[in-house]
Amino acid sequence: MILPTVYSPxxxxxxxxxxxxxxxxxxxxxxRVKKAxxxxxxxxxxxxxxxxxxxxxGFYTPTQGGEIKFYEVPGFFETFVKPYDIRVMQExxxxxxxxxxxxxxxxxxxxxxxxxxxxxGQIINAPCEVADQPFSLQACEQLFKxxxxxxxxxKGAILKGSSDEIAKEIYELKKTLKGKRFILGADCTxxxxxxxxxxxxxxxxxxxxxxxx
Numbered sequence: 786m787i788l789p790t791v792y793s794p795x796x797x798x799x800x801x802x803x804x805x806x807x808x809x810x811x812x813x814x815x816x817r818v819k820k821a822x823x824x825x826x827x828x829x830x831x832x833x834x835x836x837x838x839x840x841x842x843g844f845y846t847p848t849q850g851g852e853i854k855f856y857e858v859p860g861f862f863e864t865f866v867k868p869y870d871i872r873v874m875q876e877x878x879x880x881x882x883x884x885x886x887x888x889x890x891x892x893x894x895x896x897x898x899x900x901x902x903x904x905x906g907q908i909i910n911a912p913c914e915v916a917d918q919p920f921s922l923q924a925c926e927q928l929f930k931x932x933x934x935x936x937x938x939x940k941g942a943i944l945k946g947s948s949d950e951i952a953k954e955i956y957e958l959k960k961t962l963k964g965k966r967f968i969l970g971a972d973c974t975x976x977x978x979x980x981x982x983x984x985x986x987x988x989x990x991x992x993x994x995x996x997x998x
Contacts (some may be wrong), residue, residue, distance in 0.1 A: 843883035
């Protein structure tokens with residue numbers, strides 16, 4: 786399957802001017818931030834439409850802006866994040882059947898994910914930790930009422946563990962989730978320095994532990 790990544794309008798703006806600038810202008814000149822987000826929203830929708838024309842199967846759609854650090858701007862998520870996210874993601878989910886909603890913690894921690902429950906996407910990929918507590922795949926499925934993808938912390942065993950440590954983590958995860966629907970993966974894009982042998986070990990182990998007693 787071919788699933789292009791489509792970053793959010795907010796993240797495109799952050800990549801352009803930096804998060805501190807976005808936060809500062811959101812406080813003092815919110816209309817300028819909205820105008821910039823509108824440009825990125827239209828550009829991303831155009832990109833999505835072009836991807837669908839050439840036959841992609843769906844999209845991997847990250848969202849950012851609901852992290853704790855953005856709380857210093859009252860109503861930041863409702864004003865500068867969700868309206869633009871939804872427009873892009875609705876286009877991604879139109880005439881496609883497999884889209885992954887990724888709640889990305891690259892910009893910081895979350896204390897609550899309920900604000901994302903109304904977001905579209907057939908699969909949910911969320912952080913391993915929310916409100917400084919573990920957030921399991923089971924908890925993710927229960928909250929979103931959709932299959933969850935993840936289970937492996939991208940900075941954990943998959944990055945710096947031995948083959949045995951990776952295999953053990955996957956075995957325990959699948960044992961815990963026996964009979965549940967989920968897609969094994971990392972909580973976010975794995976880091977570039979992740980050894981390829983570790984990735985191969987994770988794939989091989991997941992294929993060889995399908996029938997867990």
